[in-house]
Amino acid sequence: MFAVLSAGIAPTLALMSFFYLKDRFDSEPLTTVFRTFLYGALLVFPIMFIQYAFMEEGIGQTPLIRSFLLTGLMEEFFKWFIFLYTVYKYTDFDSLYDGIIYGVAISLGFATVENLLYLLAHGVEYAFSRAIFPVSSHALFGVIMGYYLGKAKFLTKNVKRSQFSALLIPLSLHGFYDFILETVPSWIYVMTPFMILLWMFALRKVKLANQQEYKNVVVLAEKKSQIQ
Template identity: 45%
Template sequence: MEFLLLVGCAVAPGIALMSFFYLRDRYDSEPLSLVGLLFFLGMLSTIPVMYLSDWLQQGMSSPYSRTFLAVALVEELAKYIMTIAIAMRHREFDEEIDGIVYAVAASLGFATLENIIKALVFGWETVALRAFFTVPGHALFGVAMGFYLGKAKFTASKKKRWLLFGCAFLFPWAFHGIYDALLVSGQQKIILTILPFMAFLWGLGLWKVRHAQARSPYKPLEERAQDV
């Protein structure tokens, strides 16, 4: 019974956050089959990505090199490739906010299985920390990724499209690297800056969601008139 409760608590943050961001797509919800596929593929990627990350870290002496070049880079690149390969050309990807929904799904799939593994290894003491920080962090990295992928999908300029594709990887990579670097610093004052950093990520992420919502072609005319 305790095992099931532990696993349930490890899964719950990912499901709750996925539901939250899925419901932000107010005007033309994405098919659950496609969202679920990305979530599932994100879960499948967790173990090979963790092994690759651990292997890369063996040749790095600096903890900051490991966080940016082995952990954040590998994890965000995996999510980036999955989202582009599965969702980018799908007919259901027909508005900017869809990029956010799909990237968050891939990110939270990864975070959920990682959370289960960490909970089983480290027990209850890791569940609360990861529920309030690590899993939301992955979701917010996904928001940054999906925001720029959504813009890239619908821009007419080829040059701007490639710039946006670059931003879709660079911003979540930077945010993830900074998050991990704060945690591995070993200094309490630096670790505590994770609180304002997470507040910043939430503020920025919710702004990006609202911005993408406002640009939806499915937004009712009466709501558009209120925005004028």
């Protein structure tokens, strides 16, 4: 049991630390990040129940529907919904990069519980591949979702478009991820370049968010100097 818990939680700590430490200016309170993580963790059970009900009834069990609707849309929608109606109202959510932190936290909360349940059912020998693929992908979907929700709150007049992008892009990527697993026999040869591109795309959002924070710091410093 201890081995399963350690193997299930370790990738979460590594990924959360990585993205948390990427914030170069004003780190979020750990208590708020952890609370967001718990929101994501609690989402697993109602989503699994709904997915199980569809499976038992034999509804939507083609690879395309299962990948893009029952998994991609359902999981990313609930994370997006919880983000909009909880995190979006945090007083600590005051910069673009904060969106990434909270997006990663809610996604890793979900991924951690899902990962622990999988390892308990199938064995700790799957821990490494689970860390590399599903847990990492959830974190990266969270980066993308958080970036666009941060952009919606702080950077753009097209708020609805950015909010919609925060749902559409992660669910599309998530659906494609599952579709590869379901339909490609030697999936590792397709999944590996997909994950590399996903990392590149997500890290690009991290870079853009930090650049925007740097601009905000410079503008604030200039205003202070003018006042003095």
